[in-house]
Amino acid sequence: MNENSWDENRAMDLLNQFEAILESDPLIDEVGFIHPSQFVTLSNECGESGDSSEDGAFGPKNTKFWNRDHKLGISTEVLLPLCKAAKSAFMDALKQYKNLCSFSDNNHEDENIMFGSLSCLSFESEVMKHGRAVLLLSCDFGTAWNSRKLVVSKKQQLSMLMDELLLSALVLSYSPKSEQAWSHRRWVIKMIAGKHSNLQDIMAKESELVEKIAERSKMNYRAWNHRCWLVSYMTREQMLHELKKSRDWAGLHVADNSCFHYRRRLILGISENSCCKQEGENSSYDVENYQIVKEELDLNEVLIKRYIGREALWLHRRFLSLCMIRHLTTMHDISCHPEQKTSMDNEINIFLDNESCLLNYCSTIQDTEFEDFKAQAMYSAVYFLWLITQIPQFREIDLQVKLRTENLKTILHEACPERSFLWGFPDLNGSF
Amino acid sequence: MGELAVDKHVHYILSVEKRKDSFESVVMDHLRMNGAYWGLTTLDLLGKLDIVNADEVISWIMKCQHESGGFAGNIGHDPHILYTLSAVQVLAVSNKLDVLDTDKVAAYITGLQNEDGSFSGDMWGEVDTSCKNLDGGFGCTPGGESHAGQIFCCVGALAITGSLHHVDKDLLGWWLCERQVKSGGLNGRPEKLPDVCYSWWVLSSLIMIDRVHWIDKEKLVKFILDCQDVKNGGISDRPDDAVDVFHTYFGVAGLSLLEYPGLKAIDPAYALPVDVINRIFFSR
Numbered sequence: 001m002n003e004n005s006w007d008e009n010r011a012m013d014l015l016n017q018f019e020a021i022l023e024s025d026p027l028i029d030e031v032g033f034i035h036p037s038q039f040v041t042l043s044n045e046c047g048e049s050g051d052s053s054e055d056g057a058f059g060p061k062n063t064k065f066w067n068r069d070h071k072l073g074i075s076t077e078v079l080l081p082l083c084k085a086a087k088s089a090f091m092d093a094l095k096q097y098k099n100l101c102s103f104s105d106n107n108h109e110d111e112n113i114m115f116g117s118l119s120c121l122s123f124e125s126e127v128m129k130h131g132r133a134v135l136l137l138s139c140d141f142g143t144a145w146n147s148r149k150l151v152v153s154k155k156q157q158l159s160m161l162m163d164e165l166l167l168s169a170l171v172l173s174y175s176p177k178s179e180q181a182w183s184h185r186r187w188v189i190k191m192i193a194g195k196h197s198n199l200q201d202i203m204a205k206e207s208e209l210v211e212k213i214a215e216r217s218k219m220n221y222r223a224w225n226h227r228c229w230l231v232s233y234m235t236r237e238q239m240l241h242e243l244k245k246s247r248d249w250a251g252l253h254v255a256d257n258s259c260f261h262y263r264r265r266l267i268l269g270i271s272e273n274s275c276c277k278q279e280g281e282n283s284s285y286d287v288e289n290y291q292i293v294k295e296e297l298d299l300n301e302v303l304i305k306r307y308i309g310r311e312a313l314w315l316h317r318r319f320l321s322l323c324m325i326r327h328l329t330t331m332h333d334i335s336c337h338p339e340q341k342t343s344m345d346n347e348i349n350i351f352l353d354n355e356s357c358l359l360n361y362c363s364t365i366q367d368t369e370f371e372d373f374k375a376q377a378m379y380s381a382v383y384f385l386w387l388i389t390q391i392p393q394f395r396e397i398d399l400q401v402k403l404r405t406e407n408l409k410t411i412l413h414e415a416c417p418e419r420s421f422l423w424g425f426p427d428l429n430g431s432f
Numbered sequence: 433m434g435e436l437a438v439d440k441h442v443h444y445i446l447s448v449e450k451r452k453d454s455f456e457s458v459v460m461d462h463l464r465m466n467g468a469y470w471g472l473t474t475l476d477l478l479g480k481l482d483i484v485n486a487d488e489v490i491s492w493i494m495k496c497q498h499e500s501g502g503f504a505g506n507i508g509h510d511p512h513i514l515y516t517l518s519a520v521q522v523l524a525v526s527n528k529l530d531v532l533d534t535d536k537v538a539a540y541i542t543g544l545q546n547e548d549g550s551f552s553g554d555m556w557g558e559v560d561t562s563c564k565n566l567d568g569g570f571g572c573t574p575g576g577e578s579h580a581g582q583i584f585c586c587v588g589a590l591a592i593t594g595s596l597h598h599v600d601k602d603l604l605g606w607w608l609c610e611r612q613v614k615s616g617g618l619n620g621r622p623e624k625l626p627d628v629c630y631s632w633w634v635l636s637s638l639i640m641i642d643r644v645h646w647i648d649k650e651k652l653v654k655f656i657l658d659c660q661d662v663k664n665g666g667i668s669d670r671p672d673d674a675v676d677v678f679h680t681y682f683g684v685a686g687l688s689l690l691e692y693p694g695l696k697a698i699d700p701a702y703a704l705p706v707d708v709i710n711r712i713f714f715s716r
Contacts, residue, residue: 080455087458091508138459143509149556183558219624225576257622261577311622318567386606418648419609 011085014078017065018086019133027070031136031174034073039063042073079137086133087141093126094147124151132167139171139178149187158195164188169209176217182226199233206230207242211249214259224258228265236273239266243292247299254303257312264319267292271323286331293323301358309375314383318390324351325391359384363411378415381408434657436692437665441680442480444665445471448677462505465496469518470681476525476705477684477696486526493519494531501533501540502554512554513544524708569607580611580620584633591640591701605643608634616651617670627669628659628679631686636700639689653690656683 022028034042039062046068066073074082100120128151131144138144148167152160165188171181189206193199210227214220231239243266250259270292274285297320304313325348332344362380365373385408412419449471451457460467468489475481496504496519502511503519516537523529544552550559569578570586583604590596611618611634617626618634631652638644658671659679666675667683688698697706 076455080453080458083455083458095508138462140459141462142505142512143462146510146554146556186558187556221577221579221621225571228571228576255623257624258577315567315622382610390603 008085011081012089014064014082015085015089015130015133018074018082019129021065021067021072022132022136023129025067025070025072028067028072029170029173030071031170032071032073033076033079034066036063036075036077039066039073039075042066074137083134083137086130086137090127090130090134090144090147093123093130094143097123097127097147127151135167135171139175140180142180145180145184149184152188153191156195158192161188161192172209172213172223176213176220177222179222182222185226186229193233200238203230203233203238211246214253214256218253219256219258221258224262227262231265231269234269236270239269239273240292242266243270251299251303254307254310255312257315260312260316263296264316267296267323286327290327290331293320293327296320297324304358304362304376309372309379311375311379314379317383318386321351321355321387322390355384355387359408359411363415365415374415377411378419381411381415382419384408385412434654434660434662436657436684436687436694437660437662438478438480438694440662440665441660441667441684442475442478442483442665444661444675445474445677445680446483447665462509463515464506465493465503465515465518465522466505467677468493469521470677472522472525473704474677474681474684476708477688477698479694479696481525486528489522490526490528490531493522500543501536501538503537510554511540513541513551514553516540521704524704524712527708527711529712567603567607569604578607578621580608580618580630580633580637583608584637587637587640588701588703596641599641601641601643605638605641605646608638609643609646612647612652615655616648617655618647618652625670626655628656628667628686629669629682631656632682632689632703635686635689636703639700649690653687653692656686656690659683 043066064075064078097120100123127147131147134141134144148164152164165185168181168185168188171178175181185206189199189202192202207227207230210223213223217223231242234242243263246259246263250256250263253259271289274289297317300313300317300320304310304317307313328344328347328351332341332348335341335344359380363377365377367373448467452461472481472484472489475484492507493503495507496509496515498504498511500511502513503516504511505515520529520532520537523532541551544554546552546559552559567578569580570583571577571579576582587596587599587604590598610622611620611630613619613626615626617628618630619626620630620633635644635647635652638647655671656667659667659669659673660683661668661675664675666677667680668675669679684695685698685703688695689700698704699706699709702709
């Protein structure tokens, strides 16, 4: 059927059908666009007979929409006319609604007769109804998301806010990168946070939602960004809990830089949430913070040795080393007893030794059948170089470092000659 | 090495403008203003801006202006700072900035600034703050992962306001140059595939902080040229993928930064041809 032959009436019919389905099944949790030929397959798979009325399926011979078990399929054939009809209906309703709103805003209370406000209500529901249809087809249409914010902020009802979470979750189920959908969720959560007390619950569910989406949509920047945003609403206990809970997932997704960035965000949050407490509590927080970084370093080392040549793991280590050194340096500076200071110096040396061993372990290129060993050597060498340039204490540790860095030069030349300019790094040359 | 198929790309851009009746174009029509910027700036870089009817474009742009002074992505849509930027850029390229009531537009933008200095995108308040991370990069929100696109926005903003001294150029340059992968292309963050659009964001950032010698420029040129569809015109995110105006613009802009012959020079901070910027500044 030629797309051009869809006249306005038929397109409106389509829209009405679509909206009727959405209305009748508020629990739809999945939407997909399918080729017309697949409708037959779907029907057969479900063992549908010619009978139309039972079990919620929208007609046996319907080749435009398929709705069963809270899933909704839309034929690719009707996408264009449906989308155009939805957009046009939405824009009309929005225009009317905005006109009425400004009319009633500008007039006195007693002039706002029943007629006026009923009209407003009906256009309001049109805006929401057509808006939902449009957004399921064209999820980044910002004006439609905005209109929902407008309506919902006037009503101030928790149930409407929760509905917005449902709609955006549905959109994210098939468009996990839709920034508009993520942004809408943040707006809704801020509205809820302002008024209602079940924020903790909502936070926990948001985190779970992101993890679920992240499983299907790897390295989804926007999803993880959203999860990082939640951290600013968390208590220290919640952050600790999140860190622990997501540990195993991280170990199974070692190439997911976004996941590790989230862990960095949590670790930062935990250490930032340790200040401004009473005197006595400070030291126990310090110990806990140290342990967290130490554990993460240990986990990181295990993963590095197990999954050879993963950039995300090595970048994560840069951050962790920086944290560890800062922690050890702080402990060194605040300690009053010379024995403690020496002990801290030792700790730093021990740490550097360990990193050196790791470098030696990783820089042997066992074979070149795949890229992994070479990549591992390169990452370990660049990591060590980074460590030396970023951490002032290391440059002060004389002879040992000199010996190591000669070795480093060799590794770099072998593993990644194109990065040899890094050797010209000013800090390095200055020291030696 | 291949060559830049200039005529094909011009043809492609003009065809996109006409193709309004597909599902894909309907679904994207809320960002038509951005599309206008990508298409027209590319044409200007290729030296073919005169092909377009400037008056038609200008008249459409002005219809997208909202009573608040901001511009929307299309007629009747809500205004947003990003579309306002694209509108101003298109008018600059077309040398028609005089049609603007600049005070009104400026008022819209300043109205979006928050107390902490950040800007909201629109009245609904989603803030695109940028925060320095420990790896030297910048993320979208406080604590957000470093991302090359965001880095460009921050470095560009700092460049324009004469504040680049706040950037640790060695640290940032290091992270940026690590975006170059074996094929010569650039990715936007660790472990990701290269994408032509990062040829712009990473490259212009490196240029602004004076570290572009840390990547292999020749390999990058080759990568961009490999992303062309030499038969039908247009450039895609990576070789053999489908083309679009967005990547066509970034590919050509990247090549311009790499001083590919025959292209107009582009300013890395303003993302507009250098002669357009000069025209604006010297006419003051």
